Amino acid sequence: MIIVMKPGTAKDQVDHVVDRVTELGLQPHTIIGTERTVVALVGDERLVSRDLLESFPGVEKVVPILAPYKMASVEIHREPTTVAVDGFEFGGKRIGLIAGPCTVESRNMVIELAHEVKEAGAVALRGGAFKPRTSPYSFQGLAEEGLQYLAEAREATGLAVVTEVMASEQVDLVSRYADVLQIGARNMQNYDLLRAAGRQAKPVLLKRGLAATVDEWLLAAEYILKQGNPNVMLCERGVRTFEQHTRFTLSLSVVPQLKSLTHLPVLVDPSHGTGRRNLVEPMSRAAIACGADGLLIEVHDNPESAMLDGQQCITSQQFARLVESCRRVAEAVDREL
Amino acid sequence: MIIVMKPGTAKDQVDHVVDRVTELGLQPHTIIGTERTVVALVGDERLVSRDLLESFPGVEKVVPILAPYKMASVEIHREPTTVAVDGFEFGGKRIGLIAGPCTVESRNMVIELAHEVKEAGAVALRGGAFKPRTSPYSFQGLAEEGLQYLAEAREATGLAVVTEVMASEQVDLVSRYADVLQIGARNMQNYDLLRAAGRQAKPVLLKRGLAATVDEWLLAAEYILKQGNPNVMLCERGVRTFEQHTRFTLSLSVVPQLKSLTHLPVLVDPSHGTGRRNLVEPMSRAAIACGADGLLIEVHDNPESAMLDGQQCITSQQFARLVESCRRVAEAVDREL
Amino acid sequence: MIIVMKPGTAKDQVDHVVDRVTELGLQPHTIIGTERTVVALVGDERLVSRDLLESFPGVEKVVPILAPYKMASVEIHREPTTVAVDGFEFGGKRIGLIAGPCTVESRNMVIELAHEVKEAGAVALRGGAFKPRTSPYSFQGLAEEGLQYLAEAREATGLAVVTEVMASEQVDLVSRYADVLQIGARNMQNYDLLRAAGRQAKPVLLKRGLAATVDEWLLAAEYILKQGNPNVMLCERGVRTFEQHTRFTLSLSVVPQLKSLTHLPVLVDPSHGTGRRNLVEPMSRAAIACGADGLLIEVHDNPESAMLDGQQCITSQQFARLVESCRRVAEAVDREL
């Protein structure tokens, strides 16, 4: 960490900073500049609160040098992590497609869709049983009944099941049915939920918060990892910006950037990330082209009767075409699909 | 709702839309324009999913006309709501100051601070026992022990206690000790928590999410109101934007805007909303000048040893000065403090 | 346009709106809803100011239905426009690479680089002679001398020259030397410059403003088209958001979205759009995968001595590898490079 003192700081304030950081177990190096004095610290800066240092008299700002996460960092864990889901390895050479309805609406619907997306090339089925809805007047999901239908769809097709868990007290229930627990954007910093997901063994798909920085996202992953569950996958799903032509701004540059910072697999959700059906296929191709390890795609055979998010879901026919065009791009970047 | 059809839409697609919305209980009015056809709907549009309509063939976009919330709306509940906290009415003529440490660090510290902020003019004591922390390596709060110290501080000073609840399963515990349950920005869309807070009787202080729109925020309030708890207060605490000179961008125009949309009291947190000690007092004055019903201020007598957020907390001496300067502004806008 | 009246608006206010819009040449259709009255307008809404309508008594908001641009719209001009630059057709099947230094630093440097990027596969040379610099203390470019070196590089290699013009009074000078006039992000709404670029014949590469919406960007293009110059190319170069891991947020979903709205070619600048050297190649591939017609890439053989933007420029060796990997992706989406 680098402590930048205010211009004209008295020597005793600098000395005070030096004494305090020494007590805290770091080695300070004072550099007296022409306009400012800075104190550079050697040691594990994660042990010291930046806020604390910034509250010392005479300190203008504190600049961290190290990343705040450890277990998620590629510096500590150099080999890419692969996450096994029912035999498929996310993070390996093959790109994994997870497809299905936004919400589980009925048994027939989910089983039929499962067959269709499997045939088209999906390795897992997505579908919400517990749904985080902006409005209390919206359909909130079928809850356990929905989980049962998902499990039946797995029986029928062999597809792994990915479904959202919204609260720590649902973790037990959802992990009995699901192969992968999804933590949604709105819950990325629900720390009780992160810890509960970290205490069980199923892989976790951690979506990026709507306004989360990369550091905050990797620290959320760190909450899970720290509880002993190493099987965390990250999923970019669009961030909130001033842009209005899409529902969110899909920030694909985060994919190669994460690949340089973390060993965890990185997926992309172009359905929620754009909120527009016509953008799902081109952005799926783009996600693969820049290194995504998997995609999460909303598919519904009758979008007109979809209970939710009709505007962004594609039909299983469109999904089959998407798979074909993505396969070609995957090969062009030496991956498989 | 207004349904805008794509240019050149076939008549049967328009007819299909008209038939479907009629089935859904709304009255359609078709208007054939020079370039586009639009279908205007009469009836309670909250009953129909915008997404559903957007998934009909030939539909380009759907424009809602009504606000999506009801119980929070000034159109349904015209009189301002006042929320009574231990005898003080938030939302009335007098502006309420809630002050205290970010985190409860020890019994002595919180009791001493409580005496000081009370003397300066606060009506309630804030302080975190459960702390949502970005990093799992940061101090996570004293939990129930912290709640006990807060309750002792209330005994000693008569100040009401405002403290954060982070998960639905903590609601019972926290509401045993607290006078107001605070729901933080990261949990604004934690729907289980919102529902749990709505099922108990204590007032709820609902902070705005980091990237929440006004509609999303009022819908979060609606989750609480819908469970039967009418005592909801809203608190602006800064949103995330490209700006870097402050930690967040305190969006004060939301205060008078909320006053025109909702009957609920509106508070402002200039400490978290700016993240900089030197901005707390001027932004407190500004918040009052544009109509805030209360302020949430971080105060710590030894910011240098504050376990968290040292950079934004002010001393109780600075708080006393802030109260004096805010009182003058309050009077200038015909309020009291 | 749809005019939404406030709840409880008096009939005479609605009548007033109806009269006024009739005078303005539009046909009003009044729809009396359960909670609100709306007035739908038939006719060319571009002729009427939305602001004017919003100022009528009783009006709550005005919702435009049509896009505000015409000549740039795919609805008016259905065939894709191709822009010929020295024999190469931007917007056709082949993807065009424009590469070169951020700034022209010397004759030798630019000629040498021109040879290298040409050999690797570029069809045009980029390089700044006039540079918009955030700080007045930064190097501002070689001005006309730089233009001469670019022209010499064209002589030597046959590459077309793309260079920035920063003010309307520079248009004559720059168009004497350049094959394509680039208008930078900071000048996207410099209307005098747009008009001047529209009055001359050379193609214009119009970069997106840092915080420009798609409508604003297409309206800026409309300023050029309206003056009689049909050869406009759009270039996404990143927008400003809360994200800090890249210098800007490259918003690739704008590429397929623009393809559905406009007939103009769409390029992407992954160098400025990310500001990080390691992201240039993956985001180049992603841009092509989602439909970009060309790329603008910063190349410099000795980034260490680059006068500007050293952090985002790649070497000509890295550029050659980028071309190879992009070519494979181009083929996977049925394009050439």
Added chain:
Amino acid sequence: MIIVMKPGTAKDQVDHVVDRVTELGLQPHTIIGTERTVVALVGDERLVSRDLLESFPGVEKVVPILAPYKMASVEIHREPTTVAVDGFEFGGKRIGLIAGPCTVESRNMVIELAHEVKEAGAVALRGGAFKPRTSPYSFQGLAEEGLQYLAEAREATGLAVVTEVMASEQVDLVSRYADVLQIGARNMQNYDLLRAAGRQAKPVLLKRGLAATVDEWLLAAEYILKQGNPNVMLCERGVRTFEQHTRFTLSLSVVPQLKSLTHLPVLVDPSHGTGRRNLVEPMSRAAIACGADGLLIEVHDNPESAMLDGQQCITSQQFARLVESCRRVAEAVDREL
């Protein structure tokens, strides 16, 4: 500046950095940490390009310590600057109100309004003769004819004239008629215009760009100051964020923050900054409460016929009330109005 090396950087790369920065005139101090090596530089870091340093092999990032502007900085020029406009001192104890129509529509209209805003308490008249319009189909202003009407209004009322200049070649013309040259948000980084405004003597009102950081804004001011014109006033007018309840997000915390960074007067434009008539008065009060030296307010007596921006302009009667309520707030913060 602090240069942070990548983990595991070879010693010769560190030596290379040390040698190069020494050549560039700075003194390097190497600090070998447990995980990283950093090189702290002593000397005037503004002389060295951050981008250049970031391009050195082995460098991960470069952290600047000093502000990039000089003449605008309170560290170099400690006394507040007051800008005299026709006898009134902006930046002094008295707060200056600049009011008038968005656009000059006719001689009568502007003279009448000038009388009204003067009577209410304005010290200067605003009004656009050259208008930057998003769409080429919108009214672009009366140009020199509009300037003449403004000059006549000054004759008639004694109010100073504040009007926008959009291009460097208009500077001569506009400065013949105006008392203050306004540079709009879209032109904040039009460097030719900034330089031209710096070469003449009239005060300049520099609005903040829609997505400009504080550093970029102060560097834009620096362009003007550096040409010899010390009379620069800054004006916050809202930034672009995800928020949709207002047209822009008025970021008032920038006011006290600028006061701690620069000696230049700081104004606020709550009309453009919110885009909503009902927010103009409360946000005017808030601006004064947090330290603004002046306000820019759009006033129009018949907003219904306003050619532009009808939704945000208030009547002169409303303006008179605004002045009264702002005067009380001004007194509460020991200012006058």
